[in-house]
Amino acid sequence: MNKATNVDILLGLQWGDEGKGKIVDVLTKGYSIIARFQGGPNAGHTLEFEGRKHVLHTIPSGIFHPDAINIVGNGVVIDPIIFQRELDSLKNTDPDASKRILISRKAHLILPTHRLLDAASEHAKGKDKIGSTLKGIGPTYMDKTGRNGLRVGDLELSDFQERYQVLRDKHLKLLGDYTFPFSLEEEEEKWMKCAEALKEMQLIDSEHYVHQKLKEGSAILAEGAQGSLLDIDFGTYPFVTSSTTTAAGACTGLGIAPNRIGRVLGIFKAYCTRVGSGPFPTELLDDVGEEIRKEGREFGSTTGRPRRCGWLDLPALRYAIEVNGVTELIMMKSDVLSILDSIGICTAYKYQGVEVSHLPYRIDPELVEPIYTFLPGWKEDLTKITEYNQFPETFKNYIDYIEKATGVKISIVSVGPDRKQTIHL
Ligand code: GDP
Numbered sequence: 439m440n441k442a443t444n445v446d447i448l449l450g451l452q453w454g455d456e457g458k459g460k461i462v463d464v465l466t467k468g469y470s471i472i473a474r475f476q477g478g479p480n481a482g483h484t485l486e487f488e489g490r491k492h493v494l495h496t497i498p499s500g501i502f503h504p505d506a507i508n509i510v511g512n513g514v515v516i517d518p519i520i521f522q523r524e525l526d527s528l529k530n531t532d533p534d535a536s537k538r539i540l541i542s543r544k545a546h547l548i549l550p551t552h553r554l555l556d557a558a559s560e561h562a563k564g565k566d567k568i569g570s571t572l573k574g575i576g577p578t579y580m581d582k583t584g585r586n587g588l589r590v591g592d593l594e595l596s597d598f599q600e601r602y603q604v605l606r607d608k609h610l611k612l613l614g615d616y617t618f619p620f621s622l623e624e625e626e627e628k629w630m631k632c633a634e635a636l637k638e639m640q641l642i643d644s645e646h647y648v649h650q651k652l653k654e655g656s657a658i659l660a661e662g663a664q665g666s667l668l669d670i671d672f673g674t675y676p677f678v679t680s681s682t683t684t685a686a687g688a689c690t691g692l693g694i695a696p697n698r699i700g701r702v703l704g705i706f707k708a709y710c711t712r713v714g715s716g717p718f719p720t721e722l723l724d725d726v727g728e729e730i731r732k733e734g735r736e737f738g739s740t741t742g743r744p745r746r747c748g749w750l751d752l753p754a755l756r757y758a759i760e761v762n763g764v765t766e767l768i769m770m771k772s773d774v775l776s777i778l779d780s781i782g783i784c785t786a787y788k789y790q791g792v793e794v795s796h797l798p799y800r801i802d803p804e805l806v807e808p809i810y811t812f813l814p815g816w817k818e819d820l821t822k823i824t825e826y827n828q829f830p831e832t833f834k835n836y837i838d839y840i841e842k843a844t845g846v847k848i849s850i851v852s853v854g855p856d857r858k859q860t861i862h863l
């Protein structure tokens with residue numbers, strides 16, 4: 439009998455920080471493998487349970503389940519120092535955590551000089567900076583596509599040190615073009631130690647492993663990082679990250695054919711946030727934006743920066759649903775909006791004076807004016823609710839409105855950061 443299964447994908451539909459970490463953790467009991475397919479330590483995925491909070495950057499969010507294997511796929515970029523720090527903090531509570539982590543030999547390495555180049559490039563851009571997390575993501579993916587990168591598998595080669603020197607020296611030449619002070623020695627020493635430790639992890643040919651597991655009938659969930667509007671092709675370029683954050687990224691970042699993709703779970707906040715620069719049509723620069731930021735504790739999990747907050751943007755959401763082939767929606771942080779009397783939803787844009795319902799080429803403030811509908815707020819605490827029929831009618835209407843406007847069902851509603859504050863509809 440052919441038991442072959444498909445890979446499900448969970449990914450963000452906005453500008454990241456939708457709550458992917460929390461939901462992957464909740465869903466892990468239904469999967470035997472969780473696999474990250476792109477991004478790197480620019481991600482910060484938060485999980486809360488039993489009164490504790492954990493933030494993961496490189497390690498997949500299935501790591502707290504003793505029976506799940508966690509794969510760091512070929513599409514991911516790894517900083518050995520950050521990886522080691524993450525692993526050490528996990529080992530405090532679970533000495534066996536590393537046994538459940540498999541790393542693709544084809545994943546690229548973030549060098550200390552990649553981080554310096556990221557910082558130097560942002561510094562040189564001044565007010566036009568991307569607002570990068572400064573983790574070296576852009577320069578590492580540039581070296582990957584430029585065919586200069588170093589991969590995890592290279593750590594096993596006898597001439598790794600020489601390869602490292604060649605790339606580092608190339609970076610130092612590039613850094614010479616910037617007026618950017620730096621010191622490298624200490625970081626480099628630390629990096630080498632952590633790279634040595636990374637080499638001792640379970641390194642695998644992950645695409646082969648994934649195919650083997652699919653043939654055996656294992657259920658696999660691919661975990662996205664960032665969000666669709668930060669995708670290198672489909673995001674608000676150039677204010678994006680340097681990887682494919684959309685569903686196609688799961689194919690290239692794990693080596694799965696498109697016809698092996700099963701469900702595509704698209705996750706979004708009941709409002710919008712963005713951290714870093716770039717257009718954000720529904721951004722609230724007033725007290726309401728400030729209230730949402732405070733109530734939703736909207737500060738970056740990786741950088742601590744305040745996140746920009748705004749109303750839910752339906753043209754952007756529909757666009758993300760389309761680009762990803764989303765089969766079901768997951769709505770997060772609905773509890774945060776309980777403080778508001780009335781809730782705005784952007785239903786369309788006025789683009790250069792004409793009403794459009796799709797996402798145009800550019801969504802800069804001078805070109806786009808959001809058109810809003812306001813729905814009554816529910817003004818009730820949702821955080822202790824455990825099932826759908828306990829929701830206030832006004833909140834059910836909010837769910838209904840979004841489902842009708844997008845044509846996709848919401849399968850999970852999250853009403854708080856804890857694992858338990860999750861309602862399956
Ligand atoms: P990710 O990058 O998509 O995993 O999301 P982050 O972890 O960066 O940001 C989501 C933040 O919202 C984290 O602090 C979570 O603990 C928190 N969170 C997740 N779901 C909910 C929810 O339903 N309500 C509230 N109030 N907080 C939530």
Ligand code: IMO
Pocket residue numbers: 450453454455456480481482483568569570571572573574575576662663664665668677678679680713714715739
């Ligand atoms: P998670 O996985 C939110 C943003 C940065 C910046 C832009 C480019 O936690 O949702 P980069 O460091 O990738 O070169 O930064 O992308 N960004 C994120 N914003 N959540 C993330 O990840 C992000 N990763 C990158 O703020 O605007």
Ligand code: MG
Pocket residue numbers: 454455456481482483484739740
């Ligand atoms: Mg995050």
